[in-house]
Every structure is written in C-alpha cells, then in structure tokens.
Amino acid sequence: MSSADIIALSAAEAAHQIATGALSANDLFEAYRARAQADDLNCFTWLASAGGETGAGAAEDLRERPLAGVPLAVKDLFCTAGIPSQSGSKILAGYEPPYTATAVARLQTAGAPLLGKTNQDEFAMGSSNENSAFGPVLNPWDRERVPGGSSGGSAAAVAAGLAPWALGTDTGGSIRQPAALCGIVGLKPTYGAVSRYGMIAFASSLDQAGPLTRDVTDAALLLKHMVGRDPRDATSLRLPTEIELPGREDLKGVRLGVPAELTGGSGEGDAGGRGADGREAGIEPGVLDAFRAALGLAADLGAEIVETVSLPHAPHALSAYYVLAPAEASSNLARFDGVRYGLRAREGATESDLLEMYERTRHDGFGPEVKRRIMLGTYALSAGYYDAYYGRAQRVRTRIAEDFAGAFAEVDFIVTPTAPTVAFELGSKTDDPLAMYMNDYCTVPMSLAGIPAISIPCGLSDGLPIGLQLAGPAFSENELLDAAYALESALGFDGSLARA
Amino acid sequence: MSELEPVIGLEIHVQLKTRTKMFCGCELSFGEPPNTRTCPVCLGLPGALPVANAQAIHLGLVIGLALGSTLAPRSVFHRKNYFYPDLPKGYQISQYDEPLCGGGSLGEVRIHRVHLEEDAAKLTHVGESGRIHGSHESVVDFNRGGTPLAEIVTEPDLRSAEQASEWLKLLRTTLRQLGVSDVNMEEGSLRCDANISLRPTGSQELGTKTELKNMNSFRFIERGIDAEIARQERILNDGGQVEQETLHYDPNSGAITSLRSKEEAHDYRYFPEPDLVPVRIDEQMLARAQGALVELPAARAERFERELGLSADSARMLAFRAEFGGFFEAALSAQVDVASQVLANWVTVELAGRLGDGVDPTGAHVTPRAIAELAGMVSAKQISVGAARQVLDKLIAEGGDPAEIVQAEGLQSLGDPDELADIVAAALAANPDAATRVREGNAKAIGPIVGHVMRETKGRADGGEVTRLVHEQLGV
Amino acid sequence: MIDREQVLHVARLARLRLDEEEIEPLARELSAILDHVAHIGELDLDGVAPTSHVVEIEDALRADEPHECLPRAVALAQAPAVSPDGKGFAVPSPQA
Numbered sequence A: 001m002s003s004a005d006i007i008a009l010s011a012a013e014a015a016h017q018i019a020t021g022a023l024s025a026n027d028l029f030e031a032y033r034a035r036a037q038a039d040d041l042n043c044f045t046w047l048a049s050a051g052g053e054t055g056a057g058a059a060e061d062l063r064e065r066p067l068a069g070v071p072l073a074v075k076d077l078f079c080t081a082g083i084p085s086q087s088g089s090k091i092l093a094g095y096e097p098p099y100t101a102t103a104v105a106r107l108q109t110a111g112a113p114l115l116g117k118t119n120q121d122e123f124a125m126g127s128s129n130e131n132s133a134f135g136p137v138l139n140p141w142d143r144e145r146v147p148g149g150s151s152g153g154s155a156a157a158v159a160a161g162l163a164p165w166a167l168g169t170d171t172g173g174s175i176r177q178p179a180a181l182c183g184i185v186g187l188k189p190t191y192g193a194v195s196r197y198g199m200i201a202f203a204s205s206l207d208q209a210g211p212l213t214r215d216v217t218d219a220a221l222l223l224k225h226m227v228g229r230d231p232r233d234a235t236s237l238r239l240p241t242e243i244e245l246p247g248r249e250d251l252k253g254v255r256l257g258v259p260a261e262l263t264g265g266s267g268e269g270d271a272g273g274r275g276a277d278g279r280e281a282g283i284e285p286g287v288l289d290a291f292r293a294a295l296g297l298a299a300d301l302g303a304e305i306v307e308t309v310s311l312p313h314a315p316h317a318l319s320a321y322y323v324l325a326p327a328e329a330s331s332n333l334a335r336f337d338g339v340r341y342g343l344r345a346r347e348g349a350t351e352s353d354l355l356e357m358y359e360r361t362r363h364d365g366f367g368p369e370v371k372r373r374i375m376l377g378t379y380a381l382s383a384g385y386y387d388a389y390y391g392r393a394q395r396v397r398t399r400i401a402e403d404f405a406g407a408f409a410e411v412d413f414i415v416t417p418t419a420p421t422v423a424f425e426l427g428s429k430t431d432d433p434l435a436m437y438m439n440d441y442c443t444v445p446m447s448l449a450g451i452p453a454i455s456i457p458c459g460l461s462d463g464l465p466i467g468l469q470l471a472g473p474a475f476s477e478n479e480l481l482d483a484a485y486a487l488e489s490a491l492g493f494d495g496s497l498a499r500a
Numbered sequence B: 001m002s003e004l005e006p007v008i009g010l011e012i013h014v015q016l017k018t019r020t021k022m023f024c025g026c027e028l029s030f031g032e033p034p035n036t037r038t039c040p041v042c043l044g045l046p047g048a049l050p051v052a053n054a055q056a057i058h059l060g061l062v063i064g065l066a067l068g069s070t071l072a073p074r075s076v077f078h079r080k081n082y083f084y085p086d087l088p089k090g091y092q093i094s095q096y097d098e099p100l101c102g103g104g105s106l107g108e109v110r111i112h113r114v115h116l117e118e119d120a121a122k123l124t125h126v127g128e129s130g131r132i133h134g135s136h137e138s139v140v141d142f143n144r145g146g147t148p149l150a151e152i153v154t155e156p157d158l159r160s161a162e163q164a165s166e167w168l169k170l171l172r173t174t175l176r177q178l179g180v181s182d183v184n185m186e187e188g189s190l191r192c193d194a195n196i197s198l199r200p201t202g203s204q205e206l207g208t209k210t211e212l213k214n215m216n217s218f219r220f221i222e223r224g225i226d227a228e229i230a231r232q233e234r235i236l237n238d239g240g241q242v243e244q245e246t247l248h249y250d251p252n253s254g255a256i257t258s259l260r261s262k263e264e265a266h267d268y269r270y271f272p273e274p275d276l277v278p279v280r281i282d283e284q285m286l287a288r289a290q291g292a293l294v295e296l297p298a299a300r301a302e303r304f305e306r307e308l309g310l311s312a313d314s315a316r317m318l319a320f321r322a323e324f325g326g327f328f329e330a331a332l333s334a335q336v337d338v339a340s341q342v343l344a345n346w347v348t349v350e351l352a353g354r355l356g357d358g359v360d361p362t363g364a365h366v367t368p369r370a371i372a373e374l375a376g377m378v379s380a381k382q383i384s385v386g387a388a389r390q391v392l393d394k395l396i397a398e399g400g401d402p403a404e405i406v407q408a409e410g411l412q413s414l415g416d417p418d419e420l421a422d423i424v425a426a427a428l429a430a431n432p433d434a435a436t437r438v439r440e441g442n443a444k445a446i447g448p449i450v451g452h453v454m455r456e457t458k459g460r461a462d463g464g465e466v467t468r469l470v471h472e473q474l475g476v
Numbered sequence C: 001m002i003d004r005e006q007v008l009h010v011a012r013l014a015r016l017r018l019d020e021e022e023i024e025p026l027a028r029e030l031s032a033i034l035d036h037v038a039h040i041g042e043l044d045l046d047g048v049a050p051t052s053h054v055v056e057i058e059d060a061l062r063a064d065e066p067h068e069c070l071p072r073a074v075a076l077a078q079a080p081a082v083s084p085d086g087k088g089f090a091v092p093s094p095q096a
C-alpha cells in the first residue's frame, strides 16, 4: 500500500486492514510519523521517534487488539509518563510526568500507540490556539487562519492527515469548535464518561476528554475504548450502555430541536443569536446557510425539525461560564508555584524571598490569557463577590440544565451551528477577549449542562469548513453517534482537500 | 473598672488513624525518610485527582456520634485557597458551610462542628547554620501532606486556661477510647488552637478575639492562654483595643507574636471542590459508625450517678480515669454486699491515693475482688476502717486474700463488747488527767484514751464504739 | 469598574506579579468582561439551587487500602531545587 493510500484510510478502515493482514501496523505508524515530522502547521509539541516507546507495546502484538495499532495524537495536557506534558505553557516547559493519564493508558492498552503530543492553547484557555507558549497552530484549509482551540493541534493534525485520530479536551467547546473550524468530527461526551485523571486541569467541573476524528465511525471507535469509571477520578462514571459503532441510515421519527437562542432567531429576521446584553453572537450568514441546508437534508432523511423548542437561559450561558471556568482555573493553576516541578523564576528574584519567587515564577510562566482568567477567577471568588458571581453563575447553571431537560421532553436532540463563524484570520481577535469568547456561544450551554454533543462538518463557506452541533441528553452517546452518522452519510463532506 | 472575664473556644485538629491518606492511597508516615510516602495526588502533580478515603469519613462519623453531633446526610468538601510551600495544590481540601457533623457537646462544652480535611506537609526551616548560598532556605517533606484530619471546633464555653486544658484532656481520653486517633500532642496527632477574648464579667457580648496557634503540650496550652489573657487584659486596662489576629506563643520565651501581617489578611476564596462529589451518609455507614461507638466518659459518669447513686465527684473520677472505672466495675461484679458509694470511696480515695498519680491499678497486686471483699468486711463491721487500711497496704505491696490477712494479723474487730469495755476501763485508769478533762467537757481530751485502746487492740476496735464506751464509763 | 488598586489586590491574592504596563489593560479588560457577565445579576434566581456537578455519582469513596508510593528520586526528579542532602524540596524560607 502506498503512503497516500494508507493516509486515505479512516482510522477504523486502517484498523480493519491491519486486523486482516492487508496492512502492517508498523507501516501505518511510520507513514503518519513521516507526515507528522514534516508538519509545517505547528501541530506537534512532541513526536515519537522511529522505533521509540509508544506505550502500546510491540507492533506485532497490536493486530489482536481492538485498535490494532492505529497511532494516536494526544493533546499536550494529557500526562504521559516520561514524555513532555506541558499543557501549552511555559511554566511546564519540558515537564515529564511520572504517570500516564487514564484515558491515554486505556487507548494504549486497546492498541493505539502514541504518535505525538499536540499543540494547544495554554491550559486549554482559548478558541484559536494562539495562546500557546509553543506558537500558534495553522489551519490546513488556509494557513493564514486559526484552527480553533483549545484542541487546535489535535484538530489540525487530523484534518491535515498528520494523525489518523486524536484526543482532545472540551471545557466550553474546545473539541467541537476546532473540529468545526478544521472540517472534522469532534465529540464531547457526557461529563464523567471519560476519566479526567492525568488531564492537566482547566476547569474541573467542565473538562471532558473526547475524540477528534475524520468521521463519526472513528469517533465512536475511539470513544468506546476511552470511557468508563476510573477509581482515581471521583467524578467519573460508568455509561449505562457500551458504546456501539453507528450504522443508522435514516432519521425517521427523530425530532431535532432548533432553539432560536442559539441559531439566529429561526427566520424572524434576526441575523444572529443575541447575547444577554443584546450583543450579537454573530452567526455568519454563510454558517447559517450551511446549517439550514443541513437541516433540510435531515428532514429529507425523515427527521422532524422542531423550531419551537426554547432554551431561554442559553444566552446567559457564556456569562456563567466565564465566571465558573476562570474561578476553578484560578484554583487549579495555584499548584504552579515553582516548588515541585516546572519553572522557577531565578533571574532578578532574590533567592531568599518566597513571595517574590511565587510572583515572579507565575509572572514569567503564564501567558496573557491565562493571567487574565486567573485574575478574573480570583476576583469572582474573593471576599464580597462570591455570591454575586460564583454563586449566581452556579444557579444559572441549574437553569440551563433545566432548560435542556425541558427541551429533551419535546425533542431527541438539539441542533445548532457549532461555531458562529468559519476559521478566522490569525491575530484578528487577539486584542478583544470578549470577541474571542463569543466563539463558544453555541457550545458552552452543553458544557454547563454536562450533556454530550458532537460537531460534524456540514459544508463549506468561502472554502472554509462549517460545523453542525448535535446535542443529546446525558448518556445518549450511542443515539447521538447514530444520528450524526446518518446525517454525515447524507452530507457527504469531503475533507481530503485539507490532507493534500 | 469592671472585672474582665476570659471567653475561650478551641479548635482541635486530630490526625485520624487510617492506613492511608485522606485523598490518596499513600500509607501514613511514622518517621519514614523524607518524601518516601508520596504519589502524584499528594504531591499535587498536574492532572492528579483526589478520592476521599471511606475510613476517614467513618472515623469522622464516629467522632460526631460520640460528641452528640448531628451527622449531615450530605456534606461537601471545599477548597481553601492560599499559597504556602507545605500546601502542594495551592489549596487545602477542607469543609466549609456543609461540614460532616454539626452541634453536640462534651461535658460542659458545646461543640460547634466537626469537619474533615487534609494535613499540610512538613516544612523545615533551615537555620543560620544551614544557610545555603547565603540565603535562608526551607525544605519540604510531603510524607505528612494529605494525612486525614478531623477538625473539632467548640463554642466559646471555656472561661480559664486551666479549664481549657482539663477539657482538652477529657476530649483526648474520649478520642483515645474511640480508637480514632493516637491523640499524641508531642507527635502532633493532636493539635490545639485557642480563640481568646475578654469581656466585662456578666456581659453577654463577645470581645474581639485572637487566635493562638498550635500549642503542642497541655502545659503550653495553659501557659499560652494565660499569657494571652494577661496580654489582652493589659491592652484593655490601658484603654486600648484588641486586634483580631493570629498569634504564636513561644513556650521558651513566653512571648506572643503575630503570625500574619495585615496586608495578607486571609481571603481563602472557598468554593466547592469540583474534583469531589458530595459525601452522602447512607444507613450502612451510619450503622457501622454506631457499632464502633464505645461508652464515653461523660456518658459513663452520668450512668454511675444515675444507676449506682455515686456522688458526682466519684462518678467523674471513675469515668474520666478509665483504668479506675474498669477496676471499680470489676469490683462491683464480685457481688460483695457493700454499698456502691462505699466501694467507690475505697477505689477512688484509698486505692488511687495509695497508688499515686499515673499508676494503673490493672497491673497492681491488689485485685478488684480483694478490694470489694475488704470494703464488704468494713461494712459488716468485721474489721475497723483502720484495720482495713492496714490490710490494703499489704494487698498493694504483696497481693493476697484480705480475709486471710485479717486472720493472720489478728485484725478482726473485737466481737465481745465486754472485752472492749474492760480495755476502755484500763485506758481510763492509765490516763486519769485526760479522763478528768473529758468529764469537764473537753471533747478533744479523749485522744490519748482512744489511742491507748487502739494500741491495746492493734487498731481492731471500732473508733465510734470506743468513744461511746468512754463517755458511758465517765458518765457524760 | 475595576480599578488599579483592585487589580493589584487580586494579583497579590493570585501571587501574580504584573508589569506596570500590564495593569491598566487588565483593569480595562476585566471591567469589560465583568460588565458583560454582570447581566446574570438581572435574572430572577430566587429559590434556584446552585449546581456544582451536573451528574450524580455514587460510590465515589476509596477503600482505605495502600498503593505503592513514588520512589523519592522520582518525586524529586522535576524539582527546581533540592535540599543539599538530596531528600527534600528546597524553597526560599517563608520566615526569611
């Protein structure tokens, strides 16, 4: 099989070829390693060496295992024993943990060797991958544009064919939004479905690991081997049913809810969803067109499109999120203090002054967005402000979960555009944090509610991919994957352009 | 100027006797080499997550039950955020507004709450001799970090340093009997902070309090609290105001110093620990905690008073010095015909007084049955109190059977009243001056006469009977 | 709505040194974000319980059973500074 033929295979296809003996796991690994080594998108922060340790064992043994040796790219923030795990931050530059994250270890055991670690926004804070201490990642569809974030390296690597599939994390949209901007599939599972043990935390009550893949089948296959209760993560749980590979071809009897709040007012003349202050979520016409076209296809497949469903508190989700996530982050990032690992500022610091060591280390080690969120979160939790910010945000969260529960009494899934825009130009939003935060407008409500959501490519606008988001009730992963699969087949999106 | 009254509340941290730490599976450390009892969780490595130790929660419930607290069916861990090198995550996992247990009391002191948290690591300050590169360094050993702690907070019900120290001893005995902790102050498994304020006697309002940290022996607790009371008294008497602050008592110099400067006034930014889910106490956990409860001193004292009619003093002594309580109950079970209070007196006064402080009667030669029989013989007037004391001395020194000792030493009471009357008559004849003075109304003069009788009878005579006979023969 | 003093106070709580030129932009950006976020103050949330966790999880406790600890060399491997005897993490003294 030529290298081009190998790269053209989806991960599931490649696994099948290895199992049948038509392809060797080693050839597959080397084909991807060669491409990843030639990466000019800055997707990787670490790459396996030829014949190096991949954590999955010898290639000969892999054939028997469910993932058959299909190599995996892993977001930098997953701890991998003896391999740099830096979460995109200078404060962890060169940090090699003594243990491997549960999700990664499970996939390695299932037969997915580690291909490389992927670039990301620092501590997963960002929607463009411009906040990485290791430089921005470029979008393979247009190198002047961002791949989205924070799992930008994982998304771009899969889209560009530098990895067959990848692991990302999603706190407010960090899997779904880069998947949308790179024209691939990204799934955020139900909160707790995948262990967080070994994931360098951003916001603990929201962080969730998930697959970034070329298609829905690959997403299901990777998810199947990641999920499960982990005794080392008290917030992890066992899914009530095993993850199955999808096979559904129609959407007969499926009710798809289109909430006006997240889809631009459903033809009432409003060009975009409105924020709580009337600020437009800014869903681009091109995005809306592709979204509406996809809904048409869904109807053709037998789906019932329900435009009356409402998520009244969804416009407040972003506000609640930008209180809760920074608050948790400000605490999660307190451990980076220059004592046990990572950077310790020395230059200019009087070595005898503890306070100065702390303050300089964190000054030197954190980038601007991380500092901004630490400040925001510290403020929101500080004396006198807790009730107004953190306490209220938690109550908004309750309302949002109730909104979804109400909606799912009427419909099977909620559908929205994944991101309000296509991939934007590098540097175009870096000076306006709020504008950057608006990227998460459609994805954050699901994160707050802890429910599963998947983004699939649903077309192009000006040659750039657009994502459609499907969200279901907690534990509905199988149904969600089935519906996404049916829609994906009908949409027939071709991502091969980005791999050229 | 009105009198000032101290108002004292205690915050006690108790290391729980689990095998492993509060949130990870590292075994608790007892002097292992530094940093050999750690893992990603208790080192606060990136990505590591806490999982609460079920046994620590169980022990917390046992403490709560013992103190009569209300056990919360649902309690929540919070993060207490502050930076310090002995705190690896930059926050301590503790409990805040939804603790494991609330309310209760022990003795005369009400309990405010009991909650669970993790201990800090050990930070050693390298002194002048250990200066590195001309600068001061400290060294962190994470072995202790993450050890489970129960924090017990009292209401401000204590009024003196001595009372505080006594009450703390009661708490220590209670916790030791429960088996939840080693409660050793020197080793740090029991640590005590005190909140101290003064107010005009009779006032119901609370003055500004200071927090006196980590006094590591009962002696220092008393001295520290007394020193702080004196310091506040001086301030208030000079017309000044006490500042709310955290203080450190240096037992060597007796000095009290402020621990934290004001600009760092703590803002712990508590919020619910998102890595943990609320602790729910189900019936199984409750039943297990109830099953682990033993009878506690306060309850035992109350039972001794109620069921046996013991005086408050006796009951308290027997309950709070559990080794004597056990001895007493064993003596009771010998079924000798003697009043409980009489038997209690023999144990708490005669026996405890002879054994001296800190001696456990359980290992002594004298058995509970022997004490019971001895007390029974006194009650039956078979021997006099004086004779019984001689028997007790012998029992403590050598052990043995009291009846046999009485026989061998010829200590039995004089059974024949005529015999005693003769001895009394002889005593009067031998002490004519004393006899005259007794006749003239000087009661004290009887001493030499009784002494004479006791010498003659080797103490077997009943003192009351001798006095009666003297008076009868002298016609007074 | 957030002034320079508040920025410096929060930065101190967070142990973040700020360069002089970072302070004013941070005050401005934080104010803008908080202005936006403040709209949740307009919602009627009386009687609404706060949500910390979206999914109820049972059996989240751990049995009191020991696991293996890290060898000291591994625990100290990434430390920026180790004590001269090689046994502990060295830090500037808080008492200095």
Ligand SMILES: [Mg+2]
Residues within 6 Å of the ligand: B013, B094, B117, B151
């Ligand atoms: Mg405490």
Ligand SMILES: [Zn+2]
Residues within 6 Å of the ligand: B021, B024, B025, B026, B037, B038, B039, B040, B041, B042, B043, B146
């Ligand atoms: Zn540990």
